[in-house]
Amino acid sequence: MNEEIIIAGFGGQGVLSMGKILAYSGIMQDKEVSWMPSYGPEMRGGTANVTVIISDEKVSSPVLNEFDTAIILNQQSMDKFEKSVKTGGILIYDGNGITRHPKRKDITIYRIDAAEKAAETGVTKVFNMIVLGAYLKIKPIVKLENVINGIKKSLPERHHNLIPLNEKALKIGMENIYLVNIN
């Protein structure tokens, strides 16, 4: 198993922490992982993205230009990364704020309206966990229990009371992702 993922959106959406939780979940399942953020001026209020690789083998390049899965959370990232999905790969996106929807026919496209679902829960902060849940429904590369362990590792202990809420958000994501096209 070798899964190469880009998660891209606005700074503040929890893109980097979602990647970190995914990477930690991989470690909990004895996988090799890498997490490479975009950093610097583009993060300040602009786009943020992170490349996460989860693999049975040692990770070679942490920086890639094509991906098995792209998780896209705003229009700028759609413009930048729709073309970076490998043929036969997967694109998952949140329709919120998207004006030009993905058009590719050689990949499988899913949609999760995570911003809307997060607003329904009343805690918009769980947005990224809804997205992560949606992704794991399509690519169950790590078990849910290991994701929970990954969250435990990523969150300071004083925030561990939020774990049930995050677990609920993961499940909302799993239940609400839907297919847009068939490859």
Added chain:
Amino acid sequence: MKELKLMKGNEAFAEGTIRAGADAYFGYPITPQSEVLEYLMTVRPYETTGMVVLQAESEIAAINMVYGGACCGKRVLTSSSSPGISLKQEGISYLAGAELPCVILNVVRGGPGLGTIQPSQSDYFQSVKGGGHGDYKCIVLAPSSVQEMYDFPKLGFELAFKYRNPVLILSDGIIGQMMEKVYLDESTPRWTEEEIIKNNSDWATTGKTSDRERNIITSLILEAAIQEKHVIKLYEKYKVIEDNEIRYEKFQCDDAEYLFVAYGSSARVCQKSVQLLREKGIKAGLLRPITLSPYPKKAIKDLSKQVKSIVVVEMSMGQMVEDVMLSVECKIPVNHFGRTGGVIPSPNEVADFMMKKIKGE
């Protein structure tokens, strides 16, 4: 039992310095390495091991604090990124001249000048060919994983004290900012005052006792003949380092017909390029120098008898490529592929470049 963590390269380095028994860190923030100081200030080793963590007023102050700490026979270090390392060069030259052990981390960003904060490898010349003034060399280690960012402070101190020489760890923005698995080992305790006297009192300013002469630490030697003798002695030391401390790693070299030479994060990119080329039936391999100074000339020369050509991949306009050319003595073609100014080469473009060279384009 080793502790397993997911850490950024910069954080792993900081944790590595604490666990290597460092006595003091003197630094000044600069992207992309500010997490080193941030991590140390969060973990507060001054409350546990007693390690001093100090944000100096400038990079120049920090390197001169390193000079002072090293004079006392202590394990001291600093870190910065390219423009900050340029500021430190006078101090590094003085440290090398005075034969003082220390560890310096450079998390390289694009240049010249203030440049960009994105990753680069354009400080190779500065690191291995001097940087400061005068006839001297640093030992230069090039980590290519977060694990090595954790391991190299300890290795760096070992080498620095073994040879009484500055050790430069040449990293870059990718290795500093990325997160990977790290196995943390048992801490090495800081030296006690007695241990420092026992280990270093033959040169360090540990307090003169009646049974020995004063230890004088200086890089000022006004008499030409004595200065020449001192430099020759330094170069004899560099020869011993070259004979004993060269480190490198081979990746799929056994049957390789085409070779990449790359260090640091470029070596990671090249590993993927090797996989991509091998999927197409091209027998590619990679040699990754771990020590850039001393340089693994012989290993590259030996491989040049086996492979048809070499591609050197660097995030620069071509610096290490000169050392590869010297190593192979022009016996086989050596090409350079570089992206610079903060642009990171992709594994595909590196593989495509090798393919073009193989086809003779």
